[in-house]
Amino acid sequence: MKIILADALTIAAKDLRNELKSKQTSGMMIIFSSLVILIFSFAFDPTNNTVKAIIPGLIWVITIFSGLLGLNRSFISEQENDSLTGLKVAPIDPSSIFLGKVVANLVLVTIVQMLSIPILFLLFDYKFHGDLIWFLLIVLTATIGFIVIGTFLAALAANAKNSEMLLPVLLLPLLSPLMIGAVQATKIVLEQEGITDAISWLQLMAAYDLLFFAACFFLFEYLMEGS
């Protein structure tokens, strides 16, 4: 397991270094999320108090759709020079490729969230009074679930002709339970309602994360074999 983790970190570090140099994916993700926030801030009147109710949903709209851009690229970028074959012939466990990609995607999406969520609050004139620790925990749990299943499906879709179109079609229905939980829990924390309800949603999301992580981790090997 130690070796799998070390190899995963090597792959994640390579992906992040690659991204740091090209800024191809992160640039697109940041521009996309900023545009979504800007368009929504024009579409809805931020001074209207009822508009505040859409903020939890908006956080996840931005995360999912900008994240999709990054997920799409994570395996397609390995097709250039057939680098994925280079990873497959290397003496590493295929699950370390999956773990490495999950870590790299998680870092990218977290950076986008760290930039876009404060901008969202700012443009919607929203003053955060909720519990920051619970809020961060909810965001992190839901993001992990999204990235785990998204990375697995991105690997699955990468070999298809229209992978950019296939990934959202496969991913969005599977994400529904996680997103219902994420939006509800975020709403509870932002509106400072009883935290016990948020904990129930958090437990649901944690169970989703564990279930899909285990399934994707073990199935990834077969996915690589078939690609």
Added chain:
Amino acid sequence: MLELKEITKIIGDKIILRNFSLALAPGESVAVIGPNGAGKSTFFKLAAGLMQPTSGEILLNGEQIKKKTHLLKKRIGYLGHESFLYSALTPLENLRFYGKLYKVKNIEEKGMELLKAVGLHYFKDIPIRSFSRGMIQRLAIARVLLTEPDFLLLDEPHTGLDQEAVSLLNLLIKERQEKGIAILLISHDFEQVIQVCERVLILNKGRVVEDKSIDHQRGLMPFKNWYEAAVSGK
């Protein structure tokens, strides 16, 4: 010793390899030649552990190559049609990455030595996206040699190389062979096959139609004639 025993590979309803057998001893250099679509690259993918045979077995030092045999994979250096390199990274970063995956010790030192050997040390800090086809091929060769494998599987390694680089590659292959590393080469360049290898197999329609030692004294023309006769079945 790398042994392929009675290998058959069927993809869809097409038989790619039929009862293919080959034994490669340490220090031996064998060329696999044949027309396009003969099954040469599929044979390499099977030997590198990228594919599993439909029937038959592949043994490396007596142990069967399966999906989980990471230690055995470490002993095989595979140079495919593509370079497997990352365009945004520099030559040294690419070698460092693969060196870490293959658990190579003294990566920096070995990486620099190999970059010097393939003539890319002046370009070590430049992202390889600006490199020519030949420079990328040189780096791909350095990547394969970095891991110090016992078996080198080279799929058309001379492609895109200039004359100087071809001589350099042949020299590197010969040096490795003298150290006891076994070489398996796929090439359409018969001149290089004669220079580098001691034995040659002709693969046609998934079958080995000829297997003989190369007579280096006879030269290129008799070799070409022999190949054409073997492939046409005359």
